[in-house]
Amino acid sequence: MNILSIKDLHATVDGKEILKGINLEMGAGEVHAIMGPNGSGKSTLSYVLSGRDGYEVSKGEVLYKGENLMEMLPEERAQAGVFLAFQYPVEIPGVPTVTFLKQAMNSVRKARGEKELDAFEFKKIMDARLKELSIVNDMVRRALNTGFSGGEKKRMEVLQMAMLEPSLAILDETDSGLDIDALKTVADGVNALRAEDRSMLVITHYQRLLDYIVPDHVHVLSAGRIILSGDKSLALELEEKGYADIVAAAA
Amino acid sequence: MAAVLETIETVGEATDKYKHGFVTEIEMDRAPKGLSEDTVRFISAKKNEPEWLLEWRLEAYRHWLTMTEPMWARVGYPPIDYQDSYYYAAPKSDADRPKSLDEVDPALLDTYAKLGIPLKEQEVLAGVRNVAIDAVFDSVSVATTFKDRLEKDGIIFCAISEAIQDHPELVRKYMGSVVPTSDNFYAALNSAVFTDGSFCYIPKGVRCPMELSTYFRINAAETGQFERTLIVADEGSYVSYLEGCTAPQRDENQLHAAVVELIAMDDAEIKYSTVQNWYPGDEDGKGGIYNFVTKRGLCEKRAKISWTQVETGSAITWKYPSCILKGDDSVGEFYSVAITNNRQQADTGTKMLHIGKNTRSRIIAKGISAGKSQSTYRGQVRMNAMAHGAKNYTQCDSLLIGDECGAHTVPYIESKNRSARVEHEATTSKVSDDQLFYCRQRGIPEEEALTLIVNGFCREVLQELPMEFAVEAQKLVGISLEGSVG
Numbered sequence: 001m002n003i004l005s006i007k008d009l010h011a012t013v014d015g016k017e018i019l020k021g022i023n024l025e026m027g028a029g030e031v032h033a034i035m036g037p038n039g040s041g042k043s044t045l046s047y048v049l050s051g052r053d054g055y056e057v058s059k060g061e062v063l064y065k066g067e068n069l070m071e072m073l074p075e076e077r078a079q080a081g082v083f084l085a086f087q088y089p090v091e092i093p094g095v096p097t098v099t100f101l102k103q104a105m106n107s108v109r110k111a112r113g114e115k116e117l118d119a120f121e122f123k124k125i126m127d128a129r130l131k132e133l134s135i136v137n138d139m140v141r142r143a144l145n146t147g148f149s150g151g152e153k154k155r156m157e158v159l160q161m162a163m164l165e166p167s168l169a170i171l172d173e174t175d176s177g178l179d180i181d182a183l184k185t186v187a188d189g190v191n192a193l194r195a196e197d198r199s200m201l202v203i204t205h206y207q208r209l210l211d212y213i214v215p216d217h218v219h220v221l222s223a224g225r226i227i228l229s230g231d232k233s234l235a236l237e238l239e240e241k242g243y244a245d246i247v248a249a250a251a
Numbered sequence: 252m253a254a255v256l257e258t259i260e261t262v263g264e265a266t267d268k269y270k271h272g273f274v275t276e277i278e279m280d281r282a283p284k285g286l287s288e289d290t291v292r293f294i295s296a297k298k299n300e301p302e303w304l305l306e307w308r309l310e311a312y313r314h315w316l317t318m319t320e321p322m323w324a325r326v327g328y329p330p331i332d333y334q335d336s337y338y339y340a341a342p343k344s345d346a347d348r349p350k351s352l353d354e355v356d357p358a359l360l361d362t363y364a365k366l367g368i369p370l371k372e373q374e375v376l377a378g379v380r381n382v383a384i385d386a387v388f389d390s391v392s393v394a395t396t397f398k399d400r401l402e403k404d405g406i407i408f409c410a411i412s413e414a415i416q417d418h419p420e421l422v423r424k425y426m427g428s429v430v431p432t433s434d435n436f437y438a439a440l441n442s443a444v445f446t447d448g449s450f451c452y453i454p455k456g457v458r459c460p461m462e463l464s465t466y467f468r469i470n471a472a473e474t475g476q477f478e479r480t481l482i483v484a485d486e487g488s489y490v491s492y493l494e495g496c497t498a499p500q501r502d503e504n505q506l507h508a509a510v511v512e513l514i515a516m517d518d519a520e521i522k523y524s525t526v527q528n529w530y531p532g533d534e535d536g537k538g539g540i541y542n543f544v545t546k547r548g549l550c551e552k553r554a555k556i557s558w559t560q561v562e563t564g565s566a567i568t569w570k571y572p573s574c575i576l577k578g579d580d581s582v583g584e585f586y587s588v589a590i591t592n593n594r595q596q597a598d599t600g601t602k603m604l605h606i607g608k609n610t611r612s613r614i615i616a617k618g619i620s621a622g623k624s625q626s627t628y629r630g631q632v633r634m635n636a637m638a639h640g641a642k643n644y645t646q647c648d649s650l651l652i653g654d655e656c657g658a659h660t661v662p663y664i665e666s667k668n669r670s671a672r673v674e675h676e677a678t679t680s681k682v683s684d685d686q687l688f689y690c691r692q693r694g695i696p697e698e699e700a701l702t703l704i705v706n707g708f709c710r711e712v713l714q715e716l717p718m719e720f721a722v723e724a725q726k727l728v729g730i731s732l733e734g735s736v737g
Contacts, residue, residue, distance in 0.1 A: 052688055053684065053688070074691040074692055075696050078691065078692050078694035084692050086689065090688075092686055092689070093708065095703055099703075100690075100703070103699070105694075107693075107696065108693075143707065
């Protein structure tokens with residue numbers, strides 16, 4: 001059974017149809033890249049999958065591990081293992097990152113019927129992940145994302161992914177706002193989390209992220225539809241010819 | 252009746268809206284309904300008070316008759332009929348007042364157990380808390396724990412009615428010295444009919460070895476609670492004091508008009524923390540406590556008074572814990588979290604009166620409004636002519652949840668000294684959908700996410716509370732906001 005199965009998905013925002021019939025199948029452990037020009041519906045797809053208010057599904061279905069994902073609340077999707085790495089991680093002033101991480105982990109564990117972690121058990125896990133990702137301890141003591149640099153925010157997303165161990169990770173323009181060094185650091189973190197039981201949907205505008213996170217499949221999204229699919233070479237082709245040519249050729 | 256009680260509890264637990272909304276069935280000894288000189292005499296006689304105190308009460312009562320209810324606060328409620336309330340209600344067993352905790356009516360102890368107060372000394376000793384507690388139940392102070400141990404340091408911590416009997420010179424000297432009987436309408440009313448409360452005296456140079464705590468609870472129907480707290484910290488002493496309050500769920504409104512007076516002598520420090528969780532009324536604004544409270548502290552030279560309050564309960568809150576910074580180099584602080592939900596109304600803040608040189612004050616007020624509630628910060632900072640080099644910093648932050656509530660900030664700033672400095676910052680924000688969605692995407696359910704965000708917003712204030720109460724206050728934030736999202 002595929003991890004994610006999207007069939008003829010149509011979605012609207014403020015009454016306007018943005019996704020116009022998306023079909024996508026993702027197997028376990030696969031990394032798929034979704035590329036597309038601005039306004040093609042990339043971020044809409046990530047929000048529809050994660051259940052954000054205001055994104056209405058008008059047609060089609062999305063199965064996650066065989067379950068109807070669209071019937072679940074955002075927190076239920078997260079608890080079931082769907083993780084969204086945000087393009088713009090949100091600042092929550094006054095809430096220490098460590099507090100947030102612990103509450104998130106325990107909410108997920110509780111929903112899965114697992115024992116909640118006490119402070120000591122939690123710290124052990126967090127310290128191990130921090131070390132693996134070479135993140136300094138100081139960052140988790142600060143208020144969540146508050147005053148973080150662009151690079152720090154993206155690394156925090158990777159840390160959260162590492163701790164929540166999702167089955168499906170959606171990375172929404174993780175490369176945006178990062179310089180090349182920060183991009184490399186974040187990509188290293190993501191690569192370290194590639195696993196046989198973890199699928200990743202990497203959404204990006206530029207090909208350069210895919211130099212570091214090498215996908216198994218590449219899809220081109222245009223005007224709410226996937227117009228072309230291929231292997232990693234498609235990304236390079238796009239880089240060379242630009243979206244306009246590819247879109248025109250596919251039409 | 253027991254079945255009714257059980258039902259109330261079951262419903263209460265099921266909805267978990269107001270977990271302290273239980274009623275204890277205890278035989279009550281009451282004064283006749285209504286307020287007159289006779290009521291005042293009745294209370295004074297019941298308490299076996301000296302003549303000077305009766306006179307003091309009567310003077311307050313006569314003054315009260317000439318006063319009008321203050322109407323300047325941003326709260327609205329139907330006129331209160333002061334004749335339609337009981338002014339004295341004591342558990343009947345008070346006639347033979349318990350000598351030790353073993354003699355306390357088990358039903359009462361049970362009540363406190365439900366409130367989560369470890370009243371029995373051995374329980375307290377066994378637990379991690381090192382807190383001395385005076386519990387005020389309706390109008391009578393029930394038991395004071397740790398009294399013996401405190402006495403070794405010369406600390407007096409007892410019910411104020413006891414202090415009137417045992418330490419009349421201290422009570423007579425200080426009671427009314429910071430909040431005079433004629434101060435305001437509710438303070439005058441309290442002075443006339445106060446029934447009990449706590450008294451605390453810390454001798455010169457003594458650092459009180461534990462938190463002192465009072466728990467207030469209104470139990471009887473149609474009863475007002477008028478407690479009076481007096482804390483005197485002698486030169487160079489230190490005390491941290493915590494006050495907690497709960498009341499059962501009732502349809503009618505109940506009046507609570509307390510007076511708290513603090514006196515910090517030269518180099519003394521008083522830290523006064525309040526977690527106020529009176530019954531707030533239901534979703535439609537039916538029932539709930541009217542909380543009209545006067546709290547004020549006097550600082551002598553280099554003294555410091557710090558007020559920390561977490562206000563989550565009451566239908567109406569009218570409360571301005573203040574500092575009179577009389578002595579040079581004295582310090583006043585006010586840290587406040589006020590949460591209103593449903594139809595609650597809160598008008599709260601502080602007054603910092605800078606009289607002495609180089610006096611400093613700091614005000615951090617966080618208001619959170621949800622539902623159809625209204626929350627107002629009202630604060631006064633006054634620099635008197637002699638307050639050379641005085642400084643104040645005020646920060647007021649309001650957080651709105653939903654679009655039917657209101658938050659208002661009303662600062663009054665008055666400076667008569669050119670060298671004094673006053674700073675005021677204010678912000679208003681909303682809990683954003685982005686923040687809620689971000690938390691939910693990490694698996695945190697919506698209501699918990701809201702609690703987390705609001706606790707973050709209040710953090711600066713909550714961390715001023717003693718550790719174990721900070722945890723309790725955080726939970727209370729969650730309970731108060733139930734039903735405000737989704």
